[in-house]
Amino acid sequence: MTYDPPRPAGRLLLTPEDKEAPARSRRLRRLGLGERPEPALDSFADHLAEVTSAPYAMVNFIDEDRQFFAGLHTPAGGRAARGGKPEVGRRLAREYGYCPYVVVRHKALVLEDVRDYPRFAGNPVVDEYGIRSYLGAPLIDTSGMVLGTVCVADLAPRPWGKAGLETIKETAADLAGRLERREADGVPPL
Template sequence: MPPTPLDLTARLLLTPQDPEGPARAARLKELGLGDEPIPKLDAYAHELARITGAPVAAVNVIDEQRQYFAGLYDATMDPAKGPVDPNGGLGRVMPRELGYCVHVVARRTALVLEDVSDFARFAVNAVVDEVGVATYLGAPLIDPLSGMALGTVCAVDQRPRPWGQEGLRTVKAMAAEVQQEILRRSR
């Protein structure tokens, strides 16, 4: 049998392949995540924003087609306009291919981008121009029962910032807390 050729194209994809997408979507449905805001998850997002000093933080779940911010704190959004601000802010729903959370889910490990313009793969993402994201800090949400990456806990800012090891520890600790909340929801 001839050797299998090495496929380097997967490394070049801007949006990573997602073979767990269908199973993740089914698990999110079982957990009741991805269709409406969850006040407890909004509180986690607000706390992450407070600790990191970021204007935007989220608890994000990812299905096959989109990302849904089940928990969101966006200091740029007018609370009187509800969860989707037509004049700016992230809103609750974003296409799957936008942003950096899909990379965290695919890699199943935290991602720290202190300045997205330093990374060609991430600098070309539409959230840079459309939302003004200049920095990203995210950790995966691993479902304690299935072991599947369901989404992320993340923080973003419109200016580069040095998250450092402290930021990484903070986002991982917050992800661990949210994972426990997901475990409580599954009972």
């Protein structure tokens, strides 16, 4: 009998199982969200970036297959202009980034330096986009369903602290309330 030492798994990262994805996808379709950019959500992301001084801010809706940034703020000049990294677009696969963890956990996630967390350091956004810190909170409707996330990211480690956590949680709750009020009032999606 021979012993073969274990081979390194590389940067294996398992995206969390999302049992609520089919129901969330149906709910997002009913709300008319997650299929196209929303100017009001872009403005929301712009404001969030300003409040947190983060170069990236997003309102992200996640369905069964992908993430869609209906609200997106990126730095002027874009990532392609700096270091040849790709520009952050509106769509990402579910295995990219940290928002799928926020959605499945139903809790905010603070990563001051993603390299400090083996589970998160191997995420494709680290190498492909240069993301080094993340702060995100779930968009939870009154039924308890997580529709997506509100998040910010930076290219450098960031001490988000308690103030950052409170800000992201408050902005997520504010936006979730706005989305529900629009639905209750029969107003078309944002």
